[in-house]
Amino acid sequence: MLPIKEELEQRWLSFQNSNENVFKLIDKWKANFYCWFDPTADSLHLWNFIGFMVAVHLMKRWNKYIALTGGATGMIWDPGWKNTERDFLSEKILNENQKRITTQMTSILKNLEWFTWEKFKFDFANNKDFYKNVWYLDFLRDVWKYITVNNMIAKDTVKKRIEDPSKSISYTEFSYMLLQGYDFVNLFKEKNITLQIGWQDQWWNLVTWIELIRKKYNEDVNVLTWPLITDVSWKKFGKSEWNAIWLDKNKTSPYEIYQYFMNTADNDLARYLKMLTLINIDEIDDIVKNHLSKPENRKWQKILAYKVVEIIHGEEEATLAEKISNFMFWNPFERINTLKQLNDDNINAFKNAVWWFDFTSENLFETLVKSGLEKSNSNARSSVKSWSIFINEEKINDFNFKIEKHFINNEILLIRKWKKNFRLITKIN
Numbered sequence: 369m370l371p372i373k374e375e376l377e378q379r380w381l382s383f384q385n386s387n388e389n390v391f392k393l394i395d396k397w398k399a400n401f402y403c404w405f406d407p408t409a410d411s412l413h414l415w416n417f418i419g420f421m422v423a424v425h426l427m428k429r430w431n432k433y434i435a436l437t438g439g440a441t442g443m444i445w446d447p448g449w450k451n452t453e454r455d456f457l458s459e460k461i462l463n464e465n466q467k468r469i470t471t472q473m474t475s476i477l478k479n480l481e482w483f484t485w486e487k488f489k490f491d492f493a494n495n496k497d498f499y500k501n502v503w504y505l506d507f508l509r510d511v512w513k514y515i516t517v518n519n520m521i522a523k524d525t526v527k528k529r530i531e532d533p534s535k536s537i538s539y540t541e542f543s544y545m546l547l548q549g550y551d552f553v554n555l556f557k558e559k560n561i562t563l564q565i566g567w568q569d570q571w572w573n574l575v576t577w578i579e580l581i582r583k584k585y586n587e588d589v590n591v592l593t594w595p596l597i598t599d600v601s602w603k604k605f606g607k608s609e610w611n612a613i614w615l616d617k618n619k620t621s622p623y624e625i626y627q628y629f630m631n632t633a634d635n636d637l638a639r640y641l642k643m644l645t646l647i648n649i650d651e652i653d654d655i656v657k658n659h660l661s662k663p664e665n666r667k668w669q670k671i672l673a674y675k676v677v678e679i680i681h682g683e684e685e686a687t688l689a690e691k692i693s694n695f696m697f698w699n700p701f702e703r704i705n706t707l708k709q710l711n712d713d714n715i716n717a718f719k720n721a722v723w724w725f726d727f728t729s730e731n732l733f734e735t736l737v738k739s740g741l742e743k744s745n746s747n748a749r750s751s752v753k754s755w756s757i758f759i760n761e762e763k764i765n766d767f768n769f770k771i772e773k774h775f776i777n778n779e780i781l782l783i784r785k786w787k788k789n790f791r792l793i794t795k796i797n
Contacts, residue, residue, distance in 0.1 A: 370649070371395055372429055376594075378649050379642040381422050383568040383595040386578055390563060390590040394429055399590070401426055401563035402434035402555055404495070404548070406442040407465035408457060411616035412472060414625070417680070420476065421644060422565055422594050428482075432489035434561055435473055437466045439496030441547050444540045466494060472615055479682045480646075495547070498554045511546055511553070514583045515576065520545060523572050549577035556581055556589055568593045597643075615680055622681045623717060626689035629673035634663050637672065645675040688717055695790070700761035707760075707776050715780055715794065724792035727781070732769045739783055739791040751785060758784040 373391035376382035393399040403419050423433050442462050470492050529537035555561035564574055574591035581589050613628055614620040632640055638656040659668040678686035729735055736748040751757050757764045760774055760782050775781045781793040
């Protein structure tokens with residue numbers, strides 16, 4: 369195993385650190401650490417997944433990981449780079465989001481082949497618990513006393529809101545960074561956490577709380593950041609044109625994640641393989657070298673897509689996503705054989721990836737029109753006559769073809785026009 373400094377640097381997962389000595393502590397199993405997630409949504413997304421992979425590399429070196437969900441900080445929002453204050457979420461929604469994120473992270477950890485609860489140190493915390501018995505005046509004396517307003521308003525994300533009257537910041541949002549800092553103080557005091565990891569744009573917040581712990585307890589702690597990631601087109605990693613790529617399969621299907629990485633540009637391939645998989649670095653270098661000799665095969669995009677889905681959703685979902693992706697390129701026999709082996713969950717996954725509809729009409733032409741493969745009954749008639757329509761991969765030339773008799777396992781049927789225009793029909797039982 370490489371020293372952690374070299375591992376993180378080669379995997380594009382290291383940006384800043386408060387002290388080079390932190391890497392020695394990690395390698396010596398002496399850097400219990402945490403990373404936080406505010407439960408402002410009911411799922412983490414691909415942007416968070418990078419931090420999760422940093423945590424995995426630290427855990428592999430026997431350092432304890434505390435995944436901190438912000439039940440308290442989530443109630444007031446991080447001012448971040450937003451121009452205006454956002455609406456608060458109710459405590460009930462935040463609690464539900466926190467539970468879902470905890471379940472999600474537990475599931476992802478179980479997908480790691482080498483991870484066992486007995487072998488590796490991992491736990492959850494909720495910063496809402498830190499404030500149950502804290503009196504406001506005590507907080508002012510124990511935290512505010514050590515942090516100057518001068519430093520707080522110098523932070524870029526706060527400064528721009530203060531300077532522009534149309535983008536003012538409330539005292540509530542302004543105090544967010546104090547709560548965030550108090551997280552580190554509590555985890556240091558109660559759980560001997562000596563390292564916080566986070567995005568590079570959180571650097572100011574992170575180093576501020578190093579100073580707070582030094583002043584309060586005369587002890588040294590550290591922070592470590594990973595870089596903000598964009599693809600070759602300078603688009604923020606993990607963001608689609610409309611929304612985030614979620615780690616909850618009910619919000620973003622495993623197939624959609626698979627396809628996201630199948631579309632990885634060649635120039636991003638090495639970086640993503642190193643950041644988001646646990647494949648050996650030397651092996652990745654060989655992979656990319658071989659890929660560049662025949663990039664049109666997209667063989668290594670397939671490996672990247674499979675490995676990421678496998679970590680997030682498990683081997684079964686990764687295999688299914690791969691099958692769906694390959695579906696249109698298989699020969700007819702493989703295609704139908706795959707449909708015969710699908711269970712109900714698999715069918716739903718296929719339905720979400722391939723255009724589908726419920727069976728309502730025995731009439732072949734009406735079905736073709738409803739499917740969107742044809743614009744009218746007359747067009748459908750012409751296509752059948754010209755042998756361009758396939759039902760379950762058999763050419764159809766019978767105007768009176770009875771669809772209901774040909775459902776696979778009495779629940780699903782495949783229509784194809786020409787080579788790659790597919791529709792799935794499911795039977796309503």
